[in-house]
Amino acid sequence: MKKTNEIKNKVRLQDAQVLAGGYSPAIRAMEIGAIVSFIALELFLVYRLYNNPHGGPWLLLSAVLLGYLAADFVSGFVHWMGDTWGSTEMPVLGKALIRPFREHHVDEKAITRHDFVETNGNNCLISLPVAVAAVSMPLTSSGWVFCASFLGAMIFWVMATNQFHKWSHMDSPPALIGFLQRVHLILPPAHHRIHHTAPFNKYYCITVGWLNWPLNLVHFFPLAERLVTRVTGLVPREDDIGDEAARALVEAQVAAEAPVVQVAKELLTKATTPEETPPVPVTTRPSS
Secondary structure (H helix, E strand, O other), X not given: OHHHHHHHHHOOOOOHHHHHOOOOHHHHHHHHHHHHHHHHHHHHHHHHHOOOOXXXXXXXXXXXXXXXXXXXXXXXXXXXXXXXXXXXXXXXXXXXXXXXXXXXXXXXXXXXXXXXXXXXXXXXXXXXXXXXXXXXXXXXXXXXXHHHHHHHHHHHHHHHHHHHHHHHOOOOXXXXXXXXXXXXXXXXXXXHHOOOOOOOOOOOOOOOOOOHHHHHHOOHHHHHHHHHHHHHOOOOOHHHHOHHHHHHHHHHHHHHHHHHHHHHHHHHHHHHOOXXXXXXXXXXXXXX
């Protein structure tokens, strides 16, 4: 607990007004274009799937449900990347994609003031390549129909993720939304609040949050960070919480995981080291 408080005290966030001012007319135009393109592609996919002889209600339902689970993972992975890596000064991506992540940690209520375009434009933009892939599938067998349906459902839920996220930050969401949050069919506010505790390094999944606990249990994102740092030398969260806090967090994570790593090494060594076979005693027959 003491170490956690020390890291929190070292966190240095960026200026909220400067970050909010980075939302330019060019970015808004790009988001509008992305939303229009996304809706058009999704509608075209629905048209192609409608009355397809290789489909069926159970196939489509399973695709939609698996798509929901996949969207939760995608939301977490993209959220982790946006929170952890890159800078607002990067060309194009910095202002369009990374800036909203930085702003959200400084002013988490800002998302509740965003309109439909600003809330959902980015997710539509990153979903466009998958939408193109889905509508390009031949749909000549049940396998193709399932794949196209799964991808179409997944990116629909990815698109809806920021809307769910926005509702989780509202003081008084609509009654139906509040009910869905309470039964954990969409992202609940109390569940998401875990992520908004500095240094913002867990519970990234924000479609529904079902995958947060298992991913946290297996240290999925810390291990991914270790891999990226080893390959690139980058320090996770350096742009988000400042260099001092970011480095202190890395040191704390390494120290906390050291006993587990040591036990794992010992088990691996034991499993891969061949056991010594005791010598077979030699018996001799007495001479007659």
